[in-house]
Amino acid sequence: MTARMLIDGAPADQVPALDRGLAYGDGLFESIRLVGVVAPLWSRHMRRLSESCERLRIPALDPAQLWREALEVTRGMPQAVVRITVTRGVGERGYTLPVSPQPLRVVAAFAPPQVMDSAYAQGVRMRICAIRLAEQPLLAGMKHLNRLEQVLARAEWDDPAIAEGVLCDSHGRVISATMANLFAVVDGVLLTPALDRCGVAGVGRAEVLTAYPQAQVGELSLDTLLGASEVFLSSSVRGILPVHSLGEQVYVPGVLTRQLQLHWHNLGFSMEQDG
Amino acid sequence: MTARMLIDGAPADQVPALDRGLAYGDGLFESIRLVGVVAPLWSRHMRRLSESCERLRIPALDPAQLWREALEVTRGMPQAVVRITVTRGVGERGYTLPVSPQPLRVVAAFAPPQVMDSAYAQGVRMRICAIRLAEQPLLAGMKHLNRLEQVLARAEWDDPAIAEGVLCDSHGRVISATMANLFAVVDGVLLTPALDRCGVAGVGRAEVLTAYPQAQVGELSLDTLLGASEVFLSSSVRGILPVHSLGEQVYVPGVLTRQLQLHWHNLGFSMEQDG
Numbered sequence: 001m002t003a004r005m006l007i008d009g010a011p012a013d014q015v016p017a018l019d020r021g022l023a024y025g026d027g028l029f030e031s032i033r034l035v036g037v038v039a040p041l042w043s044r045h046m047r048r049l050s051e052s053c054e055r056l057r058i059p060a061l062d063p064a065q066l067w068r069e070a071l072e073v074t075r076g077m078p079q080a081v082v083r084i085t086v087t088r089g090v091g092e093r094g095y096t097l098p099v100s101p102q103p104l105r106v107v108a109a110f111a112p113p114q115v116m117d118s119a120y121a122q123g124v125r126m127r128i129c130a131i132r133l134a135e136q137p138l139l140a141g142m143k144h145l146n147r148l149e150q151v152l153a154r155a156e157w158d159d160p161a162i163a164e165g166v167l168c169d170s171h172g173r174v175i176s177a178t179m180a181n182l183f184a185v186v187d188g189v190l191l192t193p194a195l196d197r198c199g200v201a202g203v204g205r206a207e208v209l210t211a212y213p214q215a216q217v218g219e220l221s222l223d224t225l226l227g228a229s230e231v232f233l234s235s236s237v238r239g240i241l242p243v244h245s246l247g248e249q250v251y252v253p254g255v256l257t258r259q260l261q262l263h264w265h266n267l268g269f270s271m272e273q274d275g
Numbered sequence: 276m277t278a279r280m281l282i283d284g285a286p287a288d289q290v291p292a293l294d295r296g297l298a299y300g301d302g303l304f305e306s307i308r309l310v311g312v313v314a315p316l317w318s319r320h321m322r323r324l325s326e327s328c329e330r331l332r333i334p335a336l337d338p339a340q341l342w343r344e345a346l347e348v349t350r351g352m353p354q355a356v357v358r359i360t361v362t363r364g365v366g367e368r369g370y371t372l373p374v375s376p377q378p379l380r381v382v383a384a385f386a387p388p389q390v391m392d393s394a395y396a397q398g399v400r401m402r403i404c405a406i407r408l409a410e411q412p413l414l415a416g417m418k419h420l421n422r423l424e425q426v427l428a429r430a431e432w433d434d435p436a437i438a439e440g441v442l443c444d445s446h447g448r449v450i451s452a453t454m455a456n457l458f459a460v461v462d463g464v465l466l467t468p469a470l471d472r473c474g475v476a477g478v479g480r481a482e483v484l485t486a487y488p489q490a491q492v493g494e495l496s497l498d499t500l501l502g503a504s505e506v507f508l509s510s511s512v513r514g515i516l517p518v519h520s521l522g523e524q525v526y527v528p529g530v531l532t533r534q535l536q537l538h539w540h541n542l543g544f545s546m547e548q549d550g
Contacts, residue, residue, distance in 0.1 A: 005292055014289035015297060017280055017381050022290060022360065024422035025300030031368075056423075057430065083368065085297065093306075093358065093385050095422065095429035095453060106292050110368050134409030134473075135445060138427055146421035147299035147370065148331075152413055154370035155332065170410060178370060198409075 004073045005108040009065070019104055021087030024095065025145035027104075028052045028087075030203075033112065033237050033269065034080045037071060040267040041236050044203040049086065052142040058088050059103055066107065073109035081110045081237050087145070115238055120261065123244030123253055124163035124233070126177065128222070129153045132170045133198040141201035153178045164233060166225070166246060169198050174220040180235040181205035182243075183215070184228035185256050190215040191224075204234035211263045212256070230254040239264045279348040280383040284340070294379055296362030299370065300420035302379075303327045304360045305478075308387065308512050308544065309349050314357075315542040316511050317342065319478040324361065327417040333363050334378055341382065348384035356385045356512050362420070390513055395536065398519030398528055399438035399508070401452065403497070404428045407445045408473040416476040428453045439508060441500070441521060444473050449495040455510040456480035457518075458490070459503035460531050465490040466499075479509035486538045487531070505529040514539045 005013055020026035030045045039045070046063040053060050066084055074080040085106040091098040131153045139146070153165055164177040175193050176182050181202040183192045192209070194217050195201045209215050225231065231243035231251050240261045242253035280288055295301035305320045314320070321338040328335050341359060349355040360381040366373040406428045414421065428440055439452040450468050451457050456477040458467045467484070469492050470476045484490055500506065506518035506526050515536045517528035 007292060013292050015292045017282060017288050017290045017360075017383065019297070020426075022294070022297045022362075022381075022420070023304070024426055025420050026423060026426050029298070056427075081368070085292075087297075093356070094388070095425045097426070097430050106297075108292065113369070131413055132411075134411035134414075136407075136409035136424065138406055139409075139423055144423055145297070145300050146423045148301060148414055148419055148421045149411065150370045151295075151299055151301050151372070152331075155372050 005106060006069045006073055007106050008104060009069065015104060015106065016090050018090045019087055020089060020091045021085065021104060021145055023091070025147075026056075026088045027058070027085060027145045028056065029083060029085045029143055029145060031237050032070065032082045032084065034070065034074050034077070034082060035268055035270065036078060038268050039070065039082075040269060041203050041207060042067065044206050045084075045236070048143065048201070048203060049084070052144065053086065055142060056088075056144070057097065058086060059101060061086060061103065061105060066105070069107040073107055077109060077111075079112045081112050083108045083110065085145070113237065115241070119163065119241055120239075123242030123251065125161055125244055126164045126166055126246045127157055127162050128247060129156050129165040129167050129178070131156065131167070132172075133167050133175055135169055135197040137197050140198050141195050143200050150178050163241075166222070167199075168222060172222060174222055174225050175199040177233050180233035180238065180241065183208060183232050183234060184220060184225050185230040185254060186224055186228050190256055191220055192217055193220045194218055202234060203236040204239070207267070208234050208240075208260055211260065230257050232257045232260070239269055280381060281344045281348055282381050283379060284344065290379060290381065291365050293365045294362055295364060295366045296360065296379060296420055298366070300422075301331075302333065302360060302362030302420045303331065304358055304418055304420060306512050307345065307357045307359065309345065309352070309355045309357060310543055310545065311353060312346060313543050314345065315544060316478050316482060319481050320511070323418065323476070323478060324359070327419065328361065330417060331363075331419070332372065333361060334376060336361060336378065336380060341380070344382040348382055352384060352386075354387045356387050358383050358385065360420070388513065390516070394438065394516055395514075398517030398526065400436055400519055401439045401441055401521045402432055402437050403522060404431050404440040404442050404453070406431065406442070408442050408450055410444055410472040412472050415473050416470050418475050425453050438516075441497070442474070443497060447497060449497055449500050450474040452508050455508035455513065455516065458483060458507050458509060459495060459500050460505040460529060461499055461503050465531055466495055467492055468495045469493055477509060478511040479514070482542070483509050483515075483535055486535065505532050507532045507535070514544055
């Protein structure tokens, strides 16, 4: 692993062992795609981070400072993913919020994940995960550090031919993939699951909903998903990935998927050059 | 905060910023009460840790090594709490399990929490938390590092006269307190909630269930709790704490509460001398 990192603004690769981010997962993160010195979805990432800090009562961070640090850790990298981790900082033992929290911030640069051209062209293979996401409205939507469900979901398979898994909630409603949001075209309408009870409201998803305002946010059953005419994943890091198949069900990337891939290209991403 | 710490066996106070414990809460912890060089519930802590490591597929740790480290960090302390944190270690970015995980272990000593004598004698005041615990059978029972629900629950009040809050699940069933398990005597029967869908299966709770095998594990409604003749909390760190009141409802510590406090004393704890 290569990662260049700034911790509270200084080059470092360690954090206090008593940080509440480690103790309780008491914090948030953003994984942000950079193309050179441009992060096309930056303002969406900052908005989600700021809203989530408010929900968790973590003091807000300065986006200008984060941007300077993102540029510093990615200097010289033509393509990068910056992970910004924000925690409530060091605290006494126990859940009680510190009276004067000193948030910790980690800004780390990584090489982007390798996605093959064929994934963008023909799509990726998916499976249905057995784990059901628990429903917690007070945490839903946020990209917080409590991610054991995603770890367990991703551990369900190790076939490298399967790129992603569909996650459902305890009522069997489709919510998302393990590291991306999910869209389906049903009877010509673009649908994506509501995320008010579980799931992460992705920045890529927000961009799709803005680019295609006719999309509907609501309930999506597994049966409806299996009967969709197009299915794709949205990810701020990977972009728009067509789904080739879900188990035995095969999809063909259609007009809407291609339209949103083009939109992604026009935003300034050039995902096709990763692989 | 004073803490003496060993990280992977060496004196240190920082952990790698790319550890999955910080990134995803991908790990476990135990908070263990020591009286001098004795930890009366040690073997229960080690059993829970080992079972949870197996459930999360984290390689098992050597209890003898952990015990040596617990003794080292608490040397000279007449009373201590040792927090053992175990994570899946550093990993690549992404949820996929590392092929060869190198677990991280942090063994840290703290002064025990101050509990006033009156709390053990007359009991503590409690409130009912508004947050409802999400139901995730695959994580239920474990003391894992995904504890944002407890952080949010504890943040619901700051009245120092209120010691604890009752947590219910999304169906309104009573599960536990924020940092202790809960027992109620109803019609002469000792009851404690089942923890197969949410909650932490405390080591103190396990000791109570062994010491008083007539206790019943099952469903406990808020109404039943409010109508109980005795209510107490169990905690491996604080011991048996009578509940004086839950909102407006007042309880009087009874025979069963006193019997279990005596059992705790006989185990080798002397909680009364903390305050």
